[in-house]
Amino acid sequence: MTATTFGWLVLAFPLAGSIVIALGFRRLPGRTAGWIGSAAIGLAFASSIGALIDLQSHPADARTLTSSLWDYVSTAGVSAKLGILVDPLAVFMCLVVSGVSFLIHVYSVAYMDSDQGYRRYFSYLNFFVFSMLLLVLAGNFVILIVGWAFVGFASYALISFWYRRRTATHAGIKAFVINVIGDVGLVIAAILIQRGTGALDFPGVFARAGDTWGQNEWGIVAICLLILVGAFAKSAQIPFHTWLADAMEGPTPVSALIHAATMVTAGVYLIARMHPLFELAPTAADISAAIGAFTLIFAASVALVVTDLKRIIAYSTISQIGYMIMAVSIAAYGAGMFHLMTHAFFKALMFMAAGSVIAAMAGVQDIDRMSGLRRAMPFTSAAFLIAALALGAFPGFSGYFSKDEILAFAAERGGGYWILWAAGTVGALATALYAFRMIFRVFFGEPNEEARELQEGRLPHGEHVNPATGEPEDTDVGYPGPEHHIAEREAAMRGPMTILAVLAIVGGFVQIPGVTHVIEHFLDPTFADSRFIDVETSTGHEALALVAGAVSSLAGIALAWALYVRNPGTTLRLVARFPHLHGFLVHKWYFDEAYDALVVRPMLALGRGASTTFERVVIGGMASGTALAVRAGNSAVRVAQSGLLRNYALLVMTGATALGLYFLIVAR
Amino acid sequence: MDIAWYLVLSAFIFCIGGAGVLTRRSPLVILICLELMLNAGNLALVAFARMTGTGDGQVFALVVMIVAACEVVVGLGLIVAMYRSHLPMDVDDMSELHG
Amino acid sequence: MESVVFFVAAFMAIGGALGVVLQRNPFYSVLSLVVHLLALAALFLLLSAEFIAAAQVIVYAGAVMVLYVFVVAYVGGLEDPLMEPNPVLRIAAPLFAVALGVELSVAILGSGLKGIDSRGPHVGAGFGSPAQIGQLFLTRFLIAFEVVSLLLLIAAVGAVVLARKSAAHPQADERVPGGTV
Numbered sequence: 040m041t042a043t044t045f046g047w048l049v050l051a052f053p054l055a056g057s058i059v060i061a062l063g064f065r066r067l068p069g070r071t072a073g074w075i076g077s078a079a080i081g082l083a084f085a086s087s088i089g090a091l092i093d094l095q096s097h098p099a100d101a102r103t104l105t106s107s108l109w110d111y112v113s114t115a116g117v118s119a120k121l122g123i124l125v126d127p128l129a130v131f132m133c134l135v136v137s138g139v140s141f142l143i144h145v146y147s148v149a150y151m152d153s154d155q156g157y158r159r160y161f162s163y164l165n166f167f168v169f170s171m172l173l174l175v176l177a178g179n180f181v182i183l184i185v186g187w188a189f190v191g192f193a194s195y196a197l198i199s200f201w202y203r204r205r206t207a208t209h210a211g212i213k214a215f216v217i218n219v220i221g222d223v224g225l226v227i228a229a230i231l232i233q234r235g236t237g238a239l240d241f242p243g244v245f246a247r248a249g250d251t252w253g254q255n256e257w258g259i260v261a262i263c264l265l266i267l268v269g270a271f272a273k274s275a276q277i278p279f280h281t282w283l284a285d286a287m288e289g290p291t292p293v294s295a296l297i298h299a300a301t302m303v304t305a306g307v308y309l310i311a312r313m314h315p316l317f318e319l320a321p322t323a324a325d326i327s328a329a330i331g332a333f334t335l336i337f338a339a340s341v342a343l344v345v346t347d348l349k350r351i352i353a354y355s356t357i358s359q360i361g362y363m364i365m366a367v368s369i370a371a372y373g374a375g376m377f378h379l380m381t382h383a384f385f386k387a388l389m390f391m392a393a394g395s396v397i398a399a400m401a402g403v404q405d406i407d408r409m410s411g412l413r414r415a416m417p418f419t420s421a422a423f424l425i426a427a428l429a430l431g432a433f434p435g436f437s438g439y440f441s442k443d444e445i446l447a448f449a450a451e452r453g454g455g456y457w458i459l460w461a462a463g464t465v466g467a468l469a470t471a472l473y474a475f476r477m478i479f480r481v482f483f484g485e486p487n488e489e490a491r492e493l494q495e496g497r498l499p500h501g502e503h504v505n506p507a508t509g510e511p512e513d514t515d516v517g518y519p520g521p522e523h524h525i526a527e528r529e530a531a532m533r534g535p536m537t538i539l540a541v542l543a544i545v546g547g548f549v550q551i552p553g554v555t556h557v558i559e560h561f562l563d564p565t566f567a568d569s570r571f572i573d574v575e576t577s578t579g580h581e582a583l584a585l586v587a588g589a590v591s592s593l594a595g596i597a598l599a600w601a602l603y604v605r606n607p608g609t610t611l612r613l614v615a616r617f618p619h620l621h622g623f624l625v626h627k628w629y630f631d632e633a634y635d636a637l638v639v640r641p642m643l644a645l646g647r648g649a650s651t652t653f654e655r656v657v658i659g660g661m662a663s664g665t666a667l668a669v670r671a672g673n674s675a676v677r678v679a680q681s682g683l684l685r686n687y688a689l690l691v692m693t694g695a696t697a698l699g700l701y702f703l704i705v706a707r
Numbered sequence: 708m709d710i711a712w713y714l715v716l717s718a719f720i721f722c723i724g725g726a727g728v729l730t731r732r733s734p735l736v737i738l739i740c741l742e743l744m745l746n747a748g749n750l751a752l753v754a755f756a757r758m759t760g761t762g763d764g765q766v767f768a769l770v771v772m773i774v775a776a777c778e779v780v781v782g783l784g785l786i787v788a789m790y791r792s793h794l795p796m797d798v799d800d801m802s803e804l805h806g
Numbered sequence: 807m808e809s810v811v812f813f814v815a816a817f818m819a820i821g822g823a824l825g826v827v828l829q830r831n832p833f834y835s836v837l838s839l840v841v842h843l844l845a846l847a848a849l850f851l852l853l854s855a856e857f858i859a860a861a862q863v864i865v866y867a868g869a870v871m872v873l874y875v876f877v878v879a880y881v882g883g884l885e886d887p888l889m890e891p892n893p894v895l896r897i898a899a900p901l902f903a904v905a906l907g908v909e910l911s912v913a914i915l916g917s918g919l920k921g922i923d924s925r926g927p928h929v930g931a932g933f934g935s936p937a938q939i940g941q942l943f944l945t946r947f948l949i950a951f952e953v954v955s956l957l958l959l960i961a962a963v964g965a966v967v968l969a970r971k972s973a974a975h976p977q978a979d980e981r982v983p984g985g986t987v
Binding site: 708709710711712713714715716718719720721722723724725726727729730731733735736739740742743746749750753754756757758759760762763765766768769770772773774775776777778779780781783784785786787788790796799 | 808809812816819820823824826827832835836839842843846849850852853854855857858861862865866869870873874877878880881891892895898899900902903904906907910911914915921922923924925926927929933934938939942943946947950954957958960961962964965968969
């Protein structure tokens with residue numbers, strides 16, 4: 040079977056799984072829906088491996104394979120097929136997406152048990168994986184946009200999964216609206232590309248891009264900026280990042296899959312896929328790198344102060360994606376993809392562990408109420424620790440190598456890119472700091488009430504409330520189920536976490552700088568046309584990056600230990616000393632408030648004004664005004680209908696006279 | 708006599724009939740004034756027939772006479788029915804079709 | 807000679823017309839109309855329309871006017887008051903009548919129609935005779951002929967319907983003893 044056939048299978052299995060679960064949602068008993076969904080993704084993963092094997096059997100310069108089923112659109116000037124593109128980048132993304140999705144599906148089989156919407160969950164989740172795979176396998180802009188939009192919808196459906204929670208539905212709408220803004224940017228970019236090059240399929244566009252636009256011409260820069268709008272909305276970079284923190288309203292496995300490993304990396308994939316266009320427009324690429332660096336610092340600063348466990352991890356995601364965006368913008372494609380892969384491993388693991396912790400806390404997500412869970416939950420704390428070490432780029436773990444690759448490349452590019460290197464290094468320090476803030480606050484210290492209950496063998500039971508607002512809820516459809524599942528008790532949760540923990544530890548060894556280059560060589564055929572393909576990071580810069588990375592990571596961990604274990608209470612004193620700075624950070628740099636004032640309120644006022652004034656006066660006025668005018672005319676004409684015969688006769692006579700007079704005058 | 712005389716006479720009779728329709732209140736007399744107007748038209752038609760030398764105008768005048776006869780029959784039937792229903796024989800009082 | 811007859815007939819016609827309009831008693835109006843019709847018949851004769859003149863006298867002054875007389879006798883002559891109560895009509899009616907008359911006269915005399923100034927072409931003896939009318943009716947105006955006969959039928963049916971005793975007014979034909987309606 041050829042790689043493209045495997046590609047179609049990769050798409051078919053999750054779609055079939057979603058439809059089967061959706062159609063049988065009343066009849067599938069117990070956890071069957073979960074196993075069906077997991078099996079579908081497992082088969083997709085197997086097909087990805089098949090595609091990989093077949094792809095590698097082709098010679099290195101012939102690894103861009105396309106296949107299409109039928110014509111989608113075929114008119115004058117616009118022609119698009121339902122086609123996929125199977126090349127190393129696509130296969131890499133398929134492997135990461137389907138692999139991590141499979142593990143998260145298995146985790147969810149146990150985690151979401153007892154939820155009334157169990158089957159709906161797995162149908163949506165399978166649909167999401169199908170959309171994401173469609174996005175990465177797309178062979179032309181039309182299919183890319185279709186996959187992009189489906190992913191946005193799946194995200195909305197899963198964020199507002201517990202749809203009777205008002206906070207969840209608001210978060211879903213917020214995510215969807217910002218995603219749509221990105222969609223618009225992407226669609227306009229696609230239109231401009233079609234008008235410029237006359238093609239919509241990726242090989243055709245990239246072949247003709249160089250002839251259509253010159254270097255840094257404003258046309259291609261505009262197109263790349265529009266693509267960036269799409270990428271940043273999907274990947275939650277400034278200024279489109281506000282939805283990701285609110286998206287934590289969804290179930291934790293959803294956060295793990297969509298908002299850590301796969302959907303938010305779609306923007307990174309997009310920029311990497313469009314690299315010929317970005318290399319034609321260095322201005323746009325530089326803007327992208329700058330925004331990535333800024334987002335990195337911003338998100339790390341916020342993660343240092345927020346107290347909701349899932350939101351800390353969400354801001355960590357935003358920050359790490361800033362690294363990836365920075366990487367693919369400065370043409371470090373291999374490094375960016377490598378970091379994407381390792382991040383998927385350790386971030387998914389971290390979310391899974393966080394899910395277990397929240398279940399143990401009976402739904403509470405506030406780390407101010409958590410402490411000392413280490414002895415009560417040994418497996419979870421070990422998993423969280425491994426994830427935090429990888430996130431904090433502790434030497435030897437996967438995150439260390441991937442982050443270092445990016446910073447080494449930045450140093451290699453030199454010039455203004457040293458600023459990016461500095462931002463990345465400072466960010467690494469902050470990353471280690473907040474990662475271990477979580478570890479020390481949640482797992483170290485005196486065991487809290489829930490930890491003591493667990494140590495005695497009882498799973499804590501709390502009131503069913505909305506963790507954000509404290510409103511009481513029931514456990515019926517549209518709300519979380521009554522039971523909570525922790526990793527220590529569910530094998531289906533421990534298995535995937537173990538696999539991910541192993542990958543988080545050893546995953547970095549495939550790309551040890553100077554020793555192994557598996558990822559880079561694998562992805563070379565895709566990026567062979569890049570101008571920077573031959574840029575090799577020199578040993579000096581590599582060493583600098585390795586050392587700086589190690590120093591910043593260890594310093595961050597040490598600082599966290601000092602703040603939270605040696606001198607607990609230091610942070611409280613800092614908060615008291617700098618209340619305004621703390622407020623600024625806790626309010627996420629007031630982005631939400633700014634958007635509310637600048638965008639939301641004016642739009643609402645406009646809508647209200649339109650509905651009360653314009654609708655009532657102008658449109659209503661036109662409707663009733665027409666009626667009034669007709670009625671007035673009617674009243675005027677009614678006077679002539681007196682019912683008196685002689686009046687009518689007089690009118691006839693008058694008319695005849697007037698007519699005669701008219702004809703007399705005209706005939707003169 | 709020149710044909711013009713007949714035509715002017717016809718115009719005068721027509722206008723007198725029209726004034727009568729506007730002035731009188733009894734439906735019967737209004738019908739009679741309508742007859743005047745019709746006859747004025749007849750005179751004009753016959754005058755034109757003489758002017759052109761064809762018989763078409765005369766045939767037309769004959770048809771007008773027949774139509775007038777039919778109209779009189781129906782109109783007078785209406786008046787008789789009105790009288791028998793004790794309705795006032797005054798055109799100004801019969802204004803139920805006002806708007 | 808012809809002018810004399812014309813002017814006599816013309817004055818009789820106008821006199822009859824004025825009598826119709828100005829007489830208060832409807833019976834007198836009907837009689838004035840008869841005079842007017844006879845004058846018109848004389849004018850028709852002057853215009854070489856013999857058949858039309860005869861039809862005018864027999865049909866119009868004979869049958870139609872008799873019908874009018876019968877109805878006036880049945881209905882009774884209610885006299886209209888002399889002064890027109892409606893102020894608008896009091897002024898407007900004569901005004902517009904005069905205006906129309908003047909207009910028509912101006913139109914006719916100033917229209918430049920050929921032949922108005924003459925007495926018409928020389929016509930033969932058969933002009934206006936029943937033979938010519940009959941021939942025209944049965945050849946060129948056949949459809950008009952048929953339609954008009956249909957119209958007469960409809961009028962007859964209408965008259966019968968209108969004259970029936972209707973169920974809605976069962977007391978319509980009763981005469982209150984000792985008084986008129």
